[in-house]
Amino acid sequence: MKTKERIIEAGLKFSSLITVLTTLGILWVLLSQSLVFFGEVSIIEFLTSREWTPLFENKHYGILPLLAGTALTTFVAIAVALPLGITIAIYLSEYASAPIRNTFKPLLEILAAVPTVVYGFFALTVVTPFLKGILPELATFNALSAGLVMGVMIIPMVSSLSEDALRAVPNSLREAAYGMGSTRLQTAFRVLVPAASSGIVVSVLLAISRAIGETMIVTIAAGQQPNLTFNPMETVETITAYIVQVSLGDVPHGSIEYRTIFAAGLMLFVLTFILNNISYFVKKRYQQQYE
């Protein structure tokens, strides 16, 4: 019995160790390769140059165009997911009856379960042609379609975490609001949403983090053209799409061109790391609030 428990305990320790080691390994590869990269390219150029052309004759290593592409698709995605996600969360937590909620929620989760490659070609072959009918100057590969579709994909993330936050608001506040003569809508928007704001903020931060890291949709539908623009109708390239492009291309391993993806990857890692940490702290604060 004792030995059995010890074996189980060792197994558990080993599994968690593997997870930690993998993370450390990834971080190590990113950092060491980036270090070599930044030995050849100044970090100032990397952060401030307005051109990203490592694969061309005239090489520039400014991450800004890739960051702009990521920011643009992410912005469009959040512009879709935030209002819809919160509306759905309010509907599910304050209006829907239990049977409706129990059917609607799994259906909603399907959105997050669709393979991203499907979203990607949906954006390219359905959404873009449709939008071109309305916006003739829309590029074939564009940030708008990719962002819109990505926004739909992350709706369940925003809605389910926001719904949890809304449901965690104590009933005494609902009673207070209704007791003052609030309508349901007033109760939801003036009392419950503010009271659940930290949870809602967390849901949005995590959704942003997810959108920044999303790869397949933007690679397929947003294009592969580094472009320092804030016009969502144009072709762009996100950090993730660039990494895909180089990984799949015929750039020789060990070259400076090849190392750009580690620097880009480090950038991505830093961004999502910061976002996840902010949401962790917000979450901790909001858990304390009602204890």
Add this chain to the structure above:
Amino acid sequence: MEEIIEIEKTVTSEKHRAEQPADAKHTENPVRPKLETRGVNVFYGDNQVITDVSITMKEKSVTALIGPSGCGKSTFLRLFNRMNDYIKVFRKEGDICIDGKDIYSPSVHVEDLRKMVGMVFQKPNPFPKTIYENVAYGLRIQGVNDKNILDEAVEQSLKSAALWNEVRSNLKKSALALSGGQQQRLCIARALAVNPSILLMDEPASALDPIATAKIEELIHRLKEDYTIVIVTHNMQQAGRVSDMTAFFYLGKLIEYTETKKLFTSPENEMTENYITGRFG
């Protein structure tokens, strides 16, 4: 017994009118009771929790509802602002009237009703907003955004709730930073800000320490000048201190309803006597 109360009430109301001929704030017919129920039954599903309760409460009086836990005091209190409506299995029979008007009639908007009937809950439940915004809430949801009007209402309500002096210099502070007793007075101020004529209080001091409780009781005394108050309490001393009339409920039935002094000194019903002498409950 109830007839006697009716007559008594009518007489005092007449007297009341004679003393205060021009009451600008609430000009109700003095003969008519402020609150009235007739043959009220309440069910939660198949479970009957209020049985055939008829009661009248006169304007600007304090009525205490007492009785053992689970006897239906809260349920009965919440009939007057229709807070039970949110419970799916809730069903009621009989009439519940305010100023002679059936508040469950389809023509009554429950939001309007609740602006007239304020409620204070057992556990202080301020919104996680500033002190100012808590008190301004009721006016804001009515579309009032004029700063002068709001400032004035916030100050007046906080004064009426005997909280002004304690919070006047930090109205922008979070309401959650206040002590429990202050939070409860803030909730009273919040209710007063929309100028209701009735205040329902469900064990408003049960979560507070004795000093905070004394402040609330003192406040109830003063609020009685302007408001009709119905208060649920499990504390019989409290009922004795704050109320004019006391209603004793047992198992959903109104056992005895009379002047507080009389109920506590010479109750007519044996069950009432047993309860107030602490033999059960």
